[in-house]
Amino acid sequence: MAKILLVDDEESIRFTLSAFLRRDGHVVVTAASLDEALRALEPANGGPPDLVITDIILRGENGLDFTRLVRERCPFVPVILLTGRPSVESAVRAVSEGAEQYLTKPVDKEQMLQAARTALRHKALDDERRALVAERENLRVHLEAVFQAVPDVLVTVTPDLRIQRMNLAARELPGGARDARQTAGRRFDEALGLFAPLFRPVLDETLGTRRASRRRRVSAQLADGREQVFEIEAAPSAGGGGEFLGALLVARDVTRLAGLEEALGHRAGMNQIIGRSAPMSELFHLLDELAQTDTTVLITGESGTGKELVAEALHRGGPRALGPLVKVNCSALSEHLLESELFGHVRGAFTGAVRDRVGRFQLAHGGTIFLDEIGDVSSAVQLKLLRVLQEREFERVGDTRTVKVDVRVIAATNRPLADLVRSGRLREDLYYRLRVVELRLPALRDRRSDIPLLVDHFVEQFNIHFHRRVAGVTPVALQALMAHSWPGNVRELRHALEHGFILSRGDVIDVDALPPEVRAAVGMSPTPAPVQRSIACDTDLQRQGAGNAWGADRAGDRSGGRSMDHGMARLPRGTGHPVARRTASLPARQPFTTARSIPASIPTACPWTWPVPGGEGIRHPPSRRYRAGRFRLSRLLCLSCLPRPSCQSGRSGPSGRSGRQARRALSTAVGSARNTPPTAPKLAVACG
Ligand SMILES: Nc1ncnc2c1ncn2[C@@H]1O[C@H](COP(=O)(O)OP(=O)(O)OP(=O)(O)O)[C@@H](O)[C@H]1O
Incomplete structure (x- = not known):
């Protein structure tokens, strides 16, 4: 109408x-x-x-x-x-x-x-038609307002790199064209001044491929000496009919963010490396300098001195921190596998190469590759490595096309590379390429003054890991830690403290919870006499249970310790079993068995300690924690001290029906884990 x-x-x-x-x-x-x-x-x-x-x-x-x-x-x-x-x-x-x-x-x-x-x-x-035109105009005005108001630099260019539009942020760049009327149609390089060469790579990429570019971080030194950091990317711009019109450049000023990241990354990297001794101070100084460069670094030092940690700090503290850090243990793979792992392969390159595979060097593009145990690589791989170090290029196995990469190389070894060169097992040219700068990490015995710091550091770490509140180690334990020669360096120290955490239940780690070789450093026997309360319990048990398997085992136990193995399971050492892994540093004949779960009916706290052939006095943890399901594994539990009517020490667990039930339940759990009769085991490691 x-x-x-x-x-x-x-x-x-x-x-x-x-x-x-x-x-x-x-x-x-x-x-x-x-x-x-x-x-x-x-x-x-x-x-x-x-x-x-x-x-x-x-x-x-x-x-x-x-x-x-x-x-x-x-x-x-x-x-x-x-x-x-x-x-x-x-x-x-x-x-x-x-x-x-x-x-x-x-x-x-x-x-x-x-x-x-x-x-x-x-x-x-x-x-x-007029409504559509008006709507489009509204939209244009709106977009124009947004385009101008966006704090990021926005520039649209034609395929021949002439400016279509520049927003306010772009016009405010130092040295760029300020007047909007003068920018349209001008060459990108003229209009963007100082920043043109910095921003060009992403535009060139998009104009060349007609695809969105990779995001990159670039920085410029301003006339006043300040550094301005940008994250830049480009995307193709298309007309209504999909025709290619050019590219849109987006450059975000991330100077502040980069500063914060650098400080954080630097702290994260360096803070993990503990040490205040003279050799460590020197190392930190070198790390500071080297992190900012792209220089190839060779990290040497005995096993466990922290070579991997240093490689991480070099990566995190430098401009490649946002790129990937790819780690390769060169000794873990055979020659052919290592070659394909490092450089990748194409389908059909060898039997089993069913599809193309990208190598670690390519994965590390834009970041760092850490080649651990570099002394163990074959001559064929050495040759390829030499080329990557010289040219930053290689061919994938079975391929003729050359791949170019932008990667920083950090290598590490605990072997004397110079000897390998002399014996002809390492190419000399590769050795010198790797050893542009060598960082020698001191052995722990050469920086004993750092041990207390490292102890505090690991105690803090394990408190978080084990949900404990251990305050530290006793003076005698520290004395032992300071006196030990640490052939396994910081790694060994870390394991010793983990051992201490597992074997102690109190607020401090005493010397008797440390591994035997550390205790020996202060003249303590690696297999000390059982503690007093254990003997009391032992006697009590013997008196009680002469006729049962427990009593029989205990009787044998007092006479020499070895017989305590009877009826006990051994840890499956060297297997992938979590208990074996976590307690790998315990004495070889430490008797344990495993229980997948601890029944809720076991006593809430057990004060007993128990002698074992390794000489450890093993104290029970409060079993409430088992019930809360917070312990992951490796809590030692003495089945002998499970609820029974009485005990000579006067501290008995729950007795009567509930005690019997708890005991039966735990024995069943342990027994089924070992596939042995439930009455057999004496000690259990609970895996939560
Ligand atoms: N200075 C240190 N501060 C804190 N932790 C350290 C330090 N040095 C080593 N560690 C710790 O010791 C363990 C071993 O370190 P890392 O793996 O870096 O040694 P590595 O020299 O690379 O050993 P390997 O030669 O056997 O590969 C790690 O748990 C690491 O966190």
Whole structure:
């Protein structure tokens, strides 16, 4: 339904035509003169109609003049002109005034309706087009505002690197073009000034590949000496039909973030390396310098001195920190596997190469590769390594195409590489390429003053790991730790403290919880006498259970210790069993068995200690913690001290029915873990 203004000085025509139009569903407003017609256009009278139909000759007035007025006041309203006296002049004027149609009277119904419908359809299409244009313009204005307001540098360029648009942030870059009117059409290099060469690589990548570029971090030194760091990337820009129009560059200022990251990364890397002794201070100083460079570094030192830790610090403390750090243990793989691991291979390169594989060097692109045990590589791999170190390029196994990489190489060894060179097992040229800078890590025995610091560090780590609150080690334990020669260096010290955590239940680790070889350093026997309470318990047990398997075992135990192995399981050493791994540093004949779960009915705390052939006095942990399921494994539990009616020490576990139930339940758990009868085991390691 449309609103139509019909202007004619003849009433009969107004009546007839408005009847046709109303019957066609329209609202018709009529006017007999130009004055009336102009009033009808006013907003107070409902505003402009959708269509005006007017006679040309209106008693001294002219419908053509009215047409002009309509076009001026409401330019989107179509006008149909009617005339009883058609002439070429009036028709020409009708067209020039912008009339939609020119009809000669008499006008029949169909002719009138057809003309009105056509004019209204054109108007509807025109309205729609204008709405779309307005919407697009709104969007453009909105986007322009966003484009200008974004704090990131935004620049769009044509495929031949001419500026299309630059936002405010881009125009504010030092040395760049500031005036928006001067930037369009200018060459990118001129418009971006100092920053052009910095930003170009991502644009070149996108313009070359027509794909989004990789995100990169670049930095520029400003005239005032400050460094400005950007994260840059580019994406292709396309027209409405998908045609390639050029690229959009986005450069985000991350100077502050980079500063924070650097400080954090540096701290994270360095903070993990503990030491205050002179050789360590010197090392930290060198690390500071080397982290900022791309120099190949060879880290040497005995096993366990922290070579891997130092490699991590070099990576984290430098500009490659955001890139990958890829570690390869070169001694862990055979020659062929190592070659394919390092450089990758293509499908069919050798039997079993069923698909292409990317090597570690490629994975480390943009970051660092750490080649541990570098002294153990074959001559074929040495040759390839030499080329990567010299040219930063290689071919995958079975491929002829050259792969280029941007990788920092850090290598480590605990073998004397110079000897390997002399004996011909290591290429001399490779040796010198690897040893651009050598970092020699001191053995722990050469920096004993760091031991207390390291002890505190590991105690802190294990407190978190084991959910404990151990305050430290006793003076005697520290004395032993300081006196030991540490052939396994810091790794061995770490293991010794883990051993101490496992074997002690109190708030401090005493010397008797340390491994035998450490205890021996202070003249303590590696297999000390059982502690007093254990003997009491032992006697008690013997008295109680002469006739059962427990009593029999204990009797044998007192006579020499070895017989205590009877009825006890051994840890599956060297296997992948978690208990074996975690207690690997315990004496070889330490009797343990494993229980997958500890029944809820075992006593909440057991004060007993128990002698074992290794000489450890093993104290029970509060079993509440088992129930909470927080212990992962390696809690030692003495089955002998499970609930029983009484004990000579006067500290007995729960007795009666609940005690018997608890004992049976735990024995069953242990027994089923060992696949032996439930009465057999004496000690259990609980794996939660
Ligand atoms: N200075 C140190 N501060 C703290 N922890 C250290 C330090 N040095 C070594 N460690 C710890 O000792 C253990 C062994 O370190 P790492 O693996 O880095 O030694 P490595 O010299 O690479 O040994 P290997 O030659 O056997 O590969 C790790 O748990 C490491 O965290």
